[in-house]
Amino acid sequence: MSDIDAGELGELLLSIQKLDTEILGLKRDIEGLAEKHNLGGLLEQLGKAKEARAEAQENLDDITHDQHKLDGELDILSSKIKKEEEKMFSGTVMNPKELSAIQAEIFSLRKKSDEMETGDLELMEAIDGGRAEVEKTGRMVEEVSAEERRARDEYDRGLVEKEHRVGELEGERDKLKQEVPDEDVLALYEELLESKGGLAVAVIDHGRNCGGCHIEFSRTQIDRFQHDEGVFRCENCRRILVK
Ligand SMILES: [Zn+2]
Structure with missing residues (x-):
């Protein structure tokens, strides 16, 4: 568990997010089923x-x-x-x-x-x-x-x-979720999922936009994304960002 690197953690969080997105979509479908x-x-x-x-x-x-x-x-x-x-x-x-x-x-x-x-x-x-x-x-x-x-x-x-x-x-x-080594990261994920309309983890679009709020990042941030591995936070919407 502890040997998971930052890149793998990003991928793991993204996989969890994809499942949660699908689950939320299905739950919305269920809510609208009677009307449908x-x-x-x-x-x-x-x-x-x-x-x-x-x-x-x-x-x-x-x-x-x-x-x-x-x-x-x-x-x-x-x-x-x-x-x-x-x-x-x-x-x-x-x-x-x-x-x-x-x-x-x-x-x-x-x-x-x-x-x-x-x-x-x-x-x-x-x-x-x-x-x-x-x-x-x-x-x-x-x-x-x-x-x-x-x-x-x-x-x-x-x-x-x-x-x-x-x-x-x-x-x-x-x-x-059990594969996430850090409980704080998981807690942050849960909190963001709740407060950010079901999207806690966003990808960095085209290397420079937040996939959640679509803000364009500064040059320094873009450099960081390019050279560092791992999990970041969007300064605007606070979502977890992965490459
Ligand atoms: Zn954002």
């Missing part, structure tokens, strides 16, 4: 579809109830008409005044019955429409529900895959 698969949006759609189906069902139940009620009223009305007709043709009522009163009653009851039958037909049509709406909204619920299940499965698969990969990379990284 539109889980929230699909759940909202599913809620709305279920609401529409419940509304359609309620509407159908209401119309069906009204129609049954009307059917009942029509039954009562036809037995009333039948009774009046029986009375009229029974021969027991002889008084013409009374007979014409019965006739007028029958006429008015028939008129009412016709109106109610028209209403009944309208309600039956509305029931057909209501049933179609229940079916349509029911299909919508099934479709959205299937889509939501599919999306959730994909999300679960993606999550397991990515978490597994994170575990592998963390294992590799932790192994490399």
Whole structure:
């Protein structure tokens, strides 16, 4: 461990950084996974579809109830008409005044019955429409529900895959960390990783720029990078610099 030279330490830190960068990227992917698969949006759609189906069902139940009620009223009305007709043709009522009163009653009851039958037909049509709406909204619920299940499965698969990969990379990284001979260097690395947006170790670009903050180094610094081996710090962003 202690025979590691400055150049090797730089390479080691860079390898650790590369693994941490990949891990951070995967963790960000995991955070965005639910949104990527539109889980929230699909759940909202599913809620709305279920609401529409419940509304359609309620509407159908209401119309069906009204129609049954009307059917009942029509039954009562036809037995009333039948009774009046029986009375009229029974021969027991002889008084013409009374007979014409019965006739007028029958006429008015028939008129009412016709109106109610028209209403009944309208309600039956509305029931057909209501049933179609229940079916349509029911299909919508099934479709959205299937889509939501599919999306959730994909999300679960993606999550397991990515978490597994994170575990592998963390294992590799932790192994490399054990090779770092200096605990202070490791502590510095950790601290910078936390405070510098996940980039603790930067390479010196083109021999003169910080790969982290991109500042151009002074001539003297560039000379140092060229002639010294090992690990440096950027004077601007304080990141660990390696060649
Ligand atoms: Zn810098």
